[in-house]
Amino acid sequence: MASCTTQTSTCKECRNGVAKCTGCGKQYCISHFTAHRQELVGRMGEIGQIHDELLYNLEQENLMSELTSCIEDWKHESNKQIESTAKQALQDLQTWFNQMKYHFKKDLKELSESLKSRQESNNYAEKELDEWMRKLLQMRQMIKKPPLIDIVEDKTCKSIHMIKVVDRSIPETATSAHHIKLMTMTEVQELAKQPGRCVIVINNKVYDVTKFVDEHPGGEEILEEHNGRDATCAFEDVGHSSDAREQMGAYLIGQLHKRVLP
Numbered sequence: 442m443a444s445c446t447t448q449t450s451t452c453k454e455c456r457n458g459v460a461k462c463t464g465c466g467k468q469y470c471i472s473h474f475t476a477h478r479q480e481l482v483g484r485m486g487e488i489g490q491i492h493d494e495l496l497y498n499l500e501q502e503n504l505m506s507e508l509t510s511c512i513e514d515w516k517h518e519s520n521k522q523i524e525s526t527a528k529q530a531l532q533d534l535q536t537w538f539n540q541m542k543y544h545f546k547k548d549l550k551e552l553s554e555s556l557k558s559r560q561e562s563n564n565y566a567e568k569e570l571d572e573w574m575r576k577l578l579q580m581r582q583m584i585k586k587p588p589l590i591d592i593v594e595d596k597t598c599k600s601i602h603m604i605k606v607v608d609r610s611i612p613e614t615a616t617s618a619h620h621i622k623l624m625t626m627t628e629v630q631e632l633a634k635q636p637g638r639c640v641i642v643i644n645n646k647v648y649d650v651t652k653f654v655d656e657h658p659g660g661e662e663i664l665e666e667h668n669g670r671d672a673t674c675a676f677e678d679v680g681h682s683s684d685a686r687e688q689m690g691a692y693l694i695g696q697l698h699k700r701v702l703p
Contacts, residue, residue, distance in 0.1 A: 460474045464481070515604050519601050530592070534590070537590055541587065545583075545584070549580070552576060555573075556573065622696070623695065623696050623698055624647050624696065624697055624698065625697075626642070628695075629642060629647055629669060629695075632649070632669075633669030634669070638668075639664055639665060639668045640668065640669060641667045641669075641671075641672040642670065642673070642697055643671075643672055643676045643689070646693055646695070646696060646697065647694050647695035647696065648694065649692055649694045652692075653692060
């Protein structure tokens with residue numbers, strides 16, 4: 442906040458200074474100090490406006506519209522590929538069925554002629570009857586459940602790639618090396634109770650720093666003090682380097698469920 446402090450130096454604007462702004466440290470006369478103060482009021486109004494806009498935008502349903510659109514586009518393209526593949530599979534199945542039906546009709550025609558001939562001549566015995574029955578039952582079973590046809594996954598086809606939502610605040614090395622699970626603060630505290638274990642929370646991320654305690658440049662006491670607790674403030678107050686933040690990825694074991702933050 443800008444405040445007026447009487448000085449004997451000159452004004453930044455007119456060289457007739459009688460006051461100093463304790464905020465920026467510059468000298469002003471009374472009139473120019475008032476104008477300077479109005480400028481600060483204007484900037485405060487601008488900050489307030491941006492704040493209100495951000496708060497309003499957070500409540501809008503289209504906040505994730507761009508990312509949602511990416512997912513919908515992927516679904517649309519994937520469905521097109523699935524529909525195309527399904528259409529081709531149905532055509533292949535129909536072609537096979539038509540061929541099977543052709544051969545079955547041919548076999549049934551030959552069997553019908555044999556049956557008709559033997560009935561007319563009354564020349565058949567148990568052996569012929571058993572053979573005809575065997576053939577008929579075999580064809581009925583093949584129609585009911587074709588033994589030579591099946592629907593399988595084509596593992597050589599990689600046209601559809603699965604998608605996932607990635608939290609860029611988690612280093613890629615961490616996500617590739619560990620399974621990042623959603624955890625509650627109670628679960629964190631239970632882990633921290635295990636003998637010799639040190640588990641802390643920083644920016645909603647859960648880190649198992651058990652193997653890092655002895656190597657910590659700031660000493661093991663600060664880590665042990667925050668074992669099973671949120672250490673975000675202590676971590677940020679120190680001002681860790683980008684290298685230190687990247688190194689944290691090696692100890693990441695989970696994401697804290699935001700609804701259960703203490």
